[in-house]
Structures are given as C-alpha cells and as structure tokens.
Amino acid sequence: MKTKNYFILLMMVLVGGLAFSACSNDDDDYVRMPTAYVNFVNAYAGADALGIKLDNNSVDRGYSLKYGDYIPYDYGRAYPGTRRFSAGIPNTTTAIVDSTINLRDSATYTSFVYGYQDTVSSILVEDKDAANFDASKAYIRFFNLSENTPAVKVNLIQNNTPTAVFNDRPIDNQTSAATNAGFIATNEGSYTIQVTDMNGTQLAIRNEAAALNAGRYYTILTRGINGNAQKPIVVGIFQH
Template sequence: MNIKNYLVLLVTMLTGGLAFQACNTDSDPVYMPTAYVNFVNAYAGADALGIMLDNNNINTATGGQPLEYGKYIGYLPAYPGSRLLSAGIPGTNTTVVDSTITLEDSTFYTSFFYGHQDTVSSILVADKTPEDYDQSNAYVRFFHLSENTPEVNVNLINSGTPTEVFSNRAIDDQASAEANADFTAVDEGSYTIQVTDTDGTELALRDEVIALNAGKYYTILTRGIIDTTQTPLVVGVFQHQ
C-alpha cells in the first residue's frame, strides 16, 4: 500500500521488539521486512484493552496505558509472518481475544476489536490504495461494529444535504470486513455523518463536523450498543496517518 508512500528502512528500535534495526559492517542501514498495523478498540464491554502482539505489549505506543474504548493507535511497524494477537481486560486475567493473524511485508493493516461481554470479535483488514486513486478526492470506508443493531445506511451530510455512501450494511465479521475494506472516493469537504436503518430512521449522528481532505483516507465505524445509555450506538471516524 502507498497510503503514506513511505517504506521501509527502520533505524530505531521500538520498545518490546515490534521493529528493529540491522546494520552492515559499514554502518549502512539494511532493509528489514516490515508490516504496519493500526489498532482500534471498539469493544464496548470494558473501559480499555491491553493488547499484545506475540509477547509484545503494543500499548507502549500509548505510554504504557491500555487502549481506551473508542480510541485507536496509528500504524506501528511489526514483523511479517504469523503472529499471535490477543487482548485482555486490564487488572484481570480475562482475555477477550486470542487469535493468529498473518502479516505480509510492505503491507498496511487495521486491527479492530469490537462487541460486548461474551460476544467479542476481532477483524484484520489490509489498507490498500485504490487502483483509480485520484488525489483530488478524499477516500472513506465503513465497518459496522455495533451490537444488536440492524443493517444500516451511512450518509455524509454537507450543508444540510445528505449523500448516501454505504447501504444495507450488516454487522461485520472477518469475511464481510475483507469484502468492504476498499476505500470509496468522495468529494473533499466538511461533513457530519449519519447512520440510519434501511428505512431511513436515524440511529446515530456524529454532529461534530469532520473535514475529509483530498488525498487522505478515513475509516468510519459504528460501535456501542443500540438503545443503551452507558455505551450507546455512536459513529466513530479516524484518519489513516
């Protein structure tokens, strides 16, 4: 992927061994195979998650603190290959996700944790530049990660005018997330984001305006539980850095 058009000579070592440097006898940097992963916490069953990749705590990127619900960590470098991914509830022995993922060299990914209590899931998708990429457009995609929610539509609202961008989206699993991982071109602009059921009834509205900038990539998601007050259905969005 060339979302940021940067790869891949690493000259520093991250705590926990997610990435490393190697030098030849002349002290010139040596190319090391590397993947890059975003981590997103949409799991409504806890205030935060402790996330491990193999035996490495990725929360070193948050100053050692668990990743709070609704937050994300930007791309971290990681060794390619088969990796053990797990997430647990801080301060307990409870592991909510324990899975194996496969990372490829020179590839960018986003890892999502979502669900509530016993219905915990994780998905991993590759973040790829569209073949018809046009730097004059912004690019968005959507994942439906909220609990007990019907199929939804997603509207971008600009100056009071809604434009439906995604339709009839059921709650995602790994297969549907992979099928919906491509980014869709939209006009650059400032938007609020509305989620409705398939009849057009509003389920959630992100009324904080977000600027979708030309040439940039954004993931929109639902998280939380419909018809609850503690962790209600909300619309999240983040820019891929």
C-alpha cells in the same frame, strides 16, 4: 498508505536515526528489517479499555487502549509472519480475544476488537491504496461494529443535504470486513456523518463535522450498543 500529518516529523526522526547508524560505516551495509504496519482499534463496548498484545509483547507500550481509541501505524510496527494476537481487560488474566493473524512484509493493516461482553469479535483488514487514485478526491470506507444493530446506511450531510455513501450494511465479521476493506472516492469537504436503519430512522450521528481532505484515506465505523444509554452507538472516524 498516507498517515496523519502530525506523525510525519516522528517518522523523519526515526528514519533519520536509522539511516545515520546504518551509514556511519558503509552505506552498503544497511539491511532493511522486514516490517508490517498495523492500526489497532478498540471498539469493544464491554470495557473502558483493553490491553493489546502481539505474541507476548504489548503493542500499546504498556498503557491500556481506551474504548474508542486507536494505535496508529507509526507505533504499530510488527514483524511479518504468523503472530499471536490477543486482547484483554486490564487487571484480568483471561484474554477476550486470542487468535493468530498473518502479516506480510511492507503491508499495512487495521485490526479491530469490538462487541460487548460475551459477543467479543475481532477482524483484520489489509489497507490498500485505491485503484485509479485521484488526488482531488477523499477516500472512505465503513465498518458496522455496533451491537444489537440492524443493517444500516451511512449518509454524508453537507448544507443539510444527505448523500448516501454506504447502504445495507449489517454488522461486520471477518468475511464481510475483507470484502468492504476497499476505499471509495468521495468529494473533499466538511461533513456531518449520519447512520440510519434501512427505513431511514436515525441510529447515530456525529455532530462534529468531519473534514475529508483530498488525497487522504479515512475509516468510518460504528461502535457501541443500540438502545444502551451507557454505551450508545457512536459514529467514529480516523485518518490513515
């Protein structure tokens, strides 16, 4: 899975440092540590931020993950196996999510916390490269994580022309998210992303154009609450 360009230098430094210490005595002594990689996404509209933990370890380096933000793979390294995953509102003692997740060595995942107040949910999906990958295409997928929302469709708008890329998508749960975790190919370009109900009524639009670059992977999502002025439905997108 390809990560954002501005993390490449960090990865080179980290890998270089590990290689240096491993090779200082004997190249054959190096043993790779089993590692899984996880994006953590805060789409929970019930608070301004969340604390995220695996087992008893903070994955956000002790800082709260703001609503709408995410921790990318480079920082979300984890030991493989069955891990306790929890999320809580800062300055409280009760977790709003407390579950277990299974991580495989060398696999990459995205974890989402979403909902509002008592409807909090979480999903975990494995992020896999597309079959029959075409380097001339951009790759996208979509999750509907907004509250009080009907089934939706997603349009990419370019030159005032909408193209439906996802259709009839109700609010996701773990089962549907796993089904929808694959990336689909689309033409590279700069797009406005619109979300409508099945009758074509607009529910949300991302006015800032999103650049979908060839050979890259993107997750599009909705978060927020339909009809709520304080936490309205928002269209989010991030690159893997």
